[in-house]
Amino acid sequence: MQIGIVTDSTSSLDPDDALREHIEVVPLQVIIGAETYTEGDDVTADMIAEALAAFVPVSTSRPTPDDFLAVYERLAADGAEAIVSVHLSARMSGTLESAQLASKQASVPVTCIDSAQVGLATGFAAGRAALARDAGEDAAGVADAARQAGESSSVLIYVDTLEYLRRGGRVGAAAALIGSALAVKPILTIEDGAVVPLERVRTKAKALARLEALAVEKAEACDDGFDIGVQHLASLDTATAVAGRLATALGREEVSVDEVGAAIGAHVGPGMISVTITPR
Incomplete structure (x- = not known):
């Protein structure tokens, strides 16, 4: 059975990796001031960081059902008999809802998966779906691989301030107050699809240092190996240093470092460092 795999641009997939693994990426829209941009096309994380620093309003917009339907129908026309569509947490975005609405109109069966994650963890889940497809799994098996990857992933996030998450409604006002009091620096995680302290x-x-220690604990608890990656916004030097220390602690040649996409960057703000661990 030929199975198409779709995700959204918050998954942080490298375009070359997505092409090689035959994963279609549907972009979110990013609004800076009065201008609307398409993630992965004409907006960069650096633009987001500069806008936030200058107090220019920044927001994001989910893909429409028609955006998803167009991709589903193109995959069907290319021979896909079923599609698995893997997306960021429904508690953070309406992207999954758009995919679900489109799936009802698609000419082939579409299974929409809530990864209950965001960023690289969603990308790893889409990647696991591709591996399952290439191993000969049916659509149910491919969907289960993506779902399990999301459920088992650990995402650890450092932010300089919770202000940007508070503005976007991604973390509660009480948590924002706790994080700002006495210059406390928060470490966040994803729990049940939501950002929590x-x-x-x-x-x-x-x-x-604590972020790194927690990441090492999570990785060393993975009996069958793991995928790991570091992401940042406008903090390449810090992210590279964190990745280097993690590689040394885990006995790896390197740990990949990527800047988050514009849609995530709009909500976390400059200075964000995250580590994602997904068991194999």
Whole structure:
């Protein structure tokens, strides 16, 4: 059975990787001031960081059902007999809802998966779906592979401030107050598809050290290996240093470092560092 795999641009998939693994990526829209841009096309994370620093309003918009339907029908025309569509947490975006609405009109069966994650964890889930497809799994098996990857992933996030998440409604106002009090630096995680505070640390240096320690604990608990990646917004040097220390601690040659896409960047703000671990 020929199975198409679709995800959205928050999955942080490298375009070359998506092409090689035959994963279709549907972009979100990013609004900076009065201008609307398409993620992965004409907007960069650097543009987001600059706009946020200048207090220019930044927001995001989910793909429409028609956007998804056009991709589903193109895959069907190319021979797909079923499609698995893997997306960021429904608690953070209406993207999954758009995919579900489109699936009802598609000419082939479409299974929509809530990864209950965001960023690289959603990308890893889409990648696991591709591996399952290439191993000969049917649509149900491909969907289960994506779902399990999302459920088992750990995402650890350091942010300089919770202000940007608070503005976008991605974390509660009480958490924002806790994070700002006494210059506490928050470590966040994804729990049940939502961003929640995990720990509070006094300084950035201590917060990053704790982030690394937690990531090593999570990785070492994976009995059959794991995928890992570091993401950042406008903090390449810090992210590279974190990745280097993680590689040393885990006995790896390297840990990949990528800048988050514009849609995620709009909500986390400059200075964000995250580590994603997905068991194999």
